[in-house]
Amino acid sequence: MKEHVARRWKQFVVAGAMTALVAGMGSTLPSALAGGTIKADEDKWISIGMGIRTSFNSIEGAAGGHYSNDFKVDNARIYINGQIHKYVKFTFNTDCFNCNVGGGASHFGGNSNMGLLDAIGKFEINEMVNLWVGRTLVPSERGELNGPFYHATFDGFRTPFNPADFSGNFPSGPNGSPNGLTGVNSGQAGLYGRDNGAVFFGKIHPFGTHLLYVASVFTGARGGPNPTGSLLYAGRLQWNLLNDEDNPGYYTSGTYYGTAGDIFAISGNVIHQKDGAGNIVTGNVSDYTGAIVDLLVEKVLPNNMGVFTFNGEFKRYWANYGTGAFASGDCFCIFNGHSWTVYALYLLPHEVGIGRFQPYVRFVSIDPRYSAMRQEFEYGLNYIISGHNARISAYGRYGDIDTKGFAGNYGPNATGNKADSFHVALQLQY
Secondary structure, eight states, X not given: OHHHHHHHXXXXXXXXXXXXXXXXXXXXXXXOOOOEEEEEETTEEEEEEEEEEEEEEEEXXXXXXXXXXXXXXXEEEEEEEEEEETTEEEEEEEEETTTTTOOOTTSTTTTOOEEEEEEEEEEEOSSSOEEEEEEEEOOOOHHHHTTTTSSSSSOOOOSOOOHHHHSSBOOOSTTSXXXXXXXXXXXXXXXXXXXXXXXXXXXXXXXXXXXXXXXXXXXOSBBTTBTTOOOEEEEEEEEESSSOOOOSTTOOOSOOTTTTOSEEEEEEEEEEEEEEEEETTTTEEEEEEEEEXXXXXEEEOTTTOOEEEEEEEEEEEEOOOOGGGGGSSOOBOOOOEEEEEEEEEEEOSSOBTTBEEEEEEEEEXXXXXXXXXXXXXXXXXXXXXXXXXXXXXXXXXXXXXXXXXXXXXXXXXXXXXXXXXXXEEEEEEO
16 A cells, blocks of 8 residues: 555656656747638638647556556547528537557558548527537536546546447448348447437526526437437536526536636436337347536635636436346447546645646545446646646546446446556647
């Protein structure tokens, strides 16, 4: 135990030294613009931007305590947005889908092919009435709607995935199966939290507060447990009791670094699809329902004492397909059980070099119905240079979420020991 503690402190000190070095060097770096907007007139324009996230990861192995060490490109995105009419806009975004997961000989460049992330047609009439159609984020908890670039921490996705994140692709065959046959695979339900569908949303301001409503319908899981084509429905209510949040559409952020003033926002989310989980091969098919509550509290402390931020989330999923669904490898065995996470961050008031330090802690607990519980403690330090547009993060973890399986290993045979990991990450976007 002492050895583990000593190692974590050494790693944390090294991360702090590296971040401070970058802060000192950064004060001499020239600024540069990496994108912009072209306007034809007030109602017609197009903009282009970019975003990259890259990390160094050192993870304790199962045998002998040895650590793996590698550098990764987590995201490499191109953003294109535009407007062609006063009420009509569009979004077209790409990402490097295989930069961090491998590709193989069938992919161009082995593991670096770019792909379609978002393709959204937007009819934005006024604050209360808006419609987005195409490929977009399925409305769910704040952690999902933050996306990777607007989380309060570098890796915000530590609780079980919803169908569009649990899946690895979009339906392509006549019945949603990659090969066009029914019941011979585990199904597909989207990628990176995106699915093909329509989202209706708007905002009202009862009694001086701010209430965002979102209602949507998507393709959801197709093939696998759902060969008949039932759709997925998702809704969200977000109530801001203090200041409002200014985000595109129904998207969210995990922190505003004090720029939005005091925030107290509580939200409820429901996702449902008939025959949305299980294994049609073994006959273990179930409806899927997810209920989620999330909370954001951000307080700008008086007398220039910094900014305190708290995020909390509770998930309860019902997908009662039974343990028999794991008998073959064709199961769309989405999480069934409950999970929760809380994290607190403190943004120091004064700049050091070109940015401000933000220490934080986080705890995650995942309790599947058909598998073993897994938990994780995370401690870290963000160096905020330009909000979400330029940030360096150094953090460590201790737990068994990764060793027992995080993305989809919620079967009865999941095992794993608690392990340490250490990460240094960079995020840039414009």
